[in-house]
Amino acid sequence: MNHDGIGPSSTTPSANLIHLFFPIPIRTPNLNFVFLKHNKVTTLSGKTMAPPSTPTRIGLAGLAVMGQNLALNIAEKGFPISVYNRTTSKVDETVERAKLEGDLPVYGFHDPESFVNSIQKPRVIIMLVKAGAPVDQTIKTLSAYLEKGDCIIDGGNEWYENTERREKAMAELGLLYLGMGVSGGEEGARNGPSLMPGGSIEAYNYIEDILLKVAAQVRDSGPCVTYIGKGGSGNFVKMVHNGIEYGDMQLIAEAYDVLKSVGKLSNEELHNVFTEWNKGELLSFLVEITADIFGIKDDKGEGYLVDKVLDKTGMKGTGKWTVQQAADLSVAAPTIASSLDSRFLSGLKDERVEAAKVFKASGFGDVLTDQVVDKAKLIDDVRQALYASKICSYAQGMNLIRAKSVEKGWDLKLGELARIWKGGCIIRAIFLDRIKQAYDRNADLANLLVDPEFAKEIIDRQSAWRRVVCLAINSGISTPGMSSSLAYFDSYRRDRLPANLVQAQRDYFGAHTYERTDIEGSFHTEWFKIARQSKY
Numbered sequence: 001m002n003h004d005g006i007g008p009s010s011t012t013p014s015a016n017l018i019h020l021f022f023p024i025p026i027r028t029p030n031l032n033f034v035f036l037k038h039n040k041v042t043t044l045s046g047k048t049m050a051p052p053s054t055p056t057r058i059g060l061a062g063l064a065v066m067g068q069n070l071a072l073n074i075a076e077k078g079f080p081i082s083v084y085n086r087t088t089s090k091v092d093e094t095v096e097r098a099k100l101e102g103d104l105p106v107y108g109f110h111d112p113e114s115f116v117n118s119i120q121k122p123r124v125i126i127m128l129v130k131a132g133a134p135v136d137q138t139i140k141t142l143s144a145y146l147e148k149g150d151c152i153i154d155g156g157n158e159w160y161e162n163t164e165r166r167e168k169a170m171a172e173l174g175l176l177y178l179g180m181g182v183s184g185g186e187e188g189a190r191n192g193p194s195l196m197p198g199g200s201i202e203a204y205n206y207i208e209d210i211l212l213k214v215a216a217q218v219r220d221s222g223p224c225v226t227y228i229g230k231g232g233s234g235n236f237v238k239m240v241h242n243g244i245e246y247g248d249m250q251l252i253a254e255a256y257d258v259l260k261s262v263g264k265l266s267n268e269e270l271h272n273v274f275t276e277w278n279k280g281e282l283l284s285f286l287v288e289i290t291a292d293i294f295g296i297k298d299d300k301g302e303g304y305l306v307d308k309v310l311d312k313t314g315m316k317g318t319g320k321w322t323v324q325q326a327a328d329l330s331v332a333a334p335t336i337a338s339s340l341d342s343r344f345l346s347g348l349k350d351e352r353v354e355a356a357k358v359f360k361a362s363g364f365g366d367v368l369t370d371q372v373v374d375k376a377k378l379i380d381d382v383r384q385a386l387y388a389s390k391i392c393s394y395a396q397g398m399n400l401i402r403a404k405s406v407e408k409g410w411d412l413k414l415g416e417l418a419r420i421w422k423g424g425c426i427i428r429a430i431f432l433d434r435i436k437q438a439y440d441r442n443a444d445l446a447n448l449l450v451d452p453e454f455a456k457e458i459i460d461r462q463s464a465w466r467r468v469v470c471l472a473i474n475s476g477i478s479t480p481g482m483s484s485s486l487a488y489f490d491s492y493r494r495d496r497l498p499a500n501l502v503q504a505q506r507d508y509f510g511a512h513t514y515e516r517t518d519i520e521g522s523f524h525t526e527w528f529k530i531a532r533q534s535k536y
């Protein structure tokens with residue numbers, strides 16, 4: 001189990017460890033809560049803190065930074081909260097932060113029983129622990145003290161089928177279960193994330209009042225939370241959100257590479273370009289932070305920090321899950337898939353260094369040719385290519401969500417998903433309002449590319465898009481995200497593809513049959529025999 005995971009401890013606490021809120025509960029007739037039989041507790045730092053005079057509204061287990069920040073957010077919105085973590089120092093740290101950040105109603109517990117008993121009934125507990133086995137262990141620990149009607153909410157990036165398995169297991173115990181995607185990182189958790197809860201509607205109703213206040217608030221569209229749907233839909237939607245995020249980040253990185261490697265823009269110029277882009281159609285969290293990154297100097301040496309960051313991208317699995325699901329559902333998602341491949345290739349740093357030596361020895365430099373470019377024109381072309389590519393990435397993600405919704409009978413509302421992604425989350429962008437409007441116009445829209453407004457925007461930008469991709473290819477700069485997005489657009493817009501030849505090949509060597517354009521039915525041709533006869 002990771003350092004911040006929770007679960008029963010395998011060792012006995014040392015004699016000098018004083019537990020927070022280790023009370024003797026007194027159950028009061030006709031009242032649905034537990035009083036605590038003492039007036040103060042001592043933390044490991046020696047400070048005292050008064051226990052809650054009445055049960056808290058909600059509990060949170062798992063106090064890494066995301067858990068701490070979400071707990072403080074909940075408390076700041078006026079909901080007293082109990083917190084627990086297996087590593088007890090995290091409990092004390094959270095309680096101390098609550099005191100420093102406004103004397104917030106956060107109450108810490110060092111043992112799971114007291115933690116559970118401190119929460120009003122029906123109890124609602126959010127878990128924010130590492131996905132997989134730690135979640136199962138946490139459920140096991142907490143459910144030992146829960147009662148029928150109580151609710152557990154998993155706020156981590158969990159595989160949706162695990163959520164469905166756990167919901168079924170909890171139902172057999174009379175407990176409710178939600179899988180809730182939480183997006184926005186540390187800052188979002190503290191000040192307002194985008195929340196994607198799915199599972200028991202009864203469980204959602206228990207906590208809706210809290211979520212509506214804790215979620216990011218967007219002036220023209222309200223809180224960035226909605227009940228997603230049944231089963232593991234909340235986790236699935238968050239997974240695809242992360243897949244789209246992979247695509248977005250890759251496309252921005254490619255825009256940076258073209259501008260820097262071909263356009264020779266300095267970090268200061270890049271900072272100014274992305275700052276300007278963030279005032280228009282590309283206004284978004286990721287473009288905003290990209291501008292910030294280009295402006296930060298290295299505090300450990302000369303120059304800019306971004307140039308010292310190792311070109312090796314990490315990942316936690318949600319992007320891979322998204323691509324796997326796209327393959328399972330036969331949904332084309334080349335932009336997202338190319339972003340995943342790019343992360344894989346970035347991980348081959350040592351191999352790439354050696355490969356560069358081999359090809360440089362043969363005359364192939366990092367950039368094949370130094371091309372004279374009009375900087376202003378290039379910047380505008382890259383802006384248009386980035387925007388057009390983003391449309392394709394979001395189209396692929398939305399189509400994947402729809403395909404899963406149909407398969408599982410979730411009846412997900414794509415426009416509503418775009419609405420709750422407008423604030424709080426990593427992919428928040430002004431662009432999402434346009435996506436919501438597209439699905440409001442036509443809930444059955446086959447693809448964002450054929451929405452009248454998006455279709456016009458892509459047509460207007462496709463020439464610049466092609467110029468950027470061609471320039472990158474001729475310069476030896478890889479742009480897999482932009483290139484695959486353009487290929488996706490070109491394939492989708494054509495009424496006839498060379499797939500007829502592929503199907504003929506399949507029938508030739510495997511008798512897989514084919515359909516015809518002029519006659520209904522399935523056909524098989526003995527291609528080999530005919531070809532052999534024609535040769536002799």
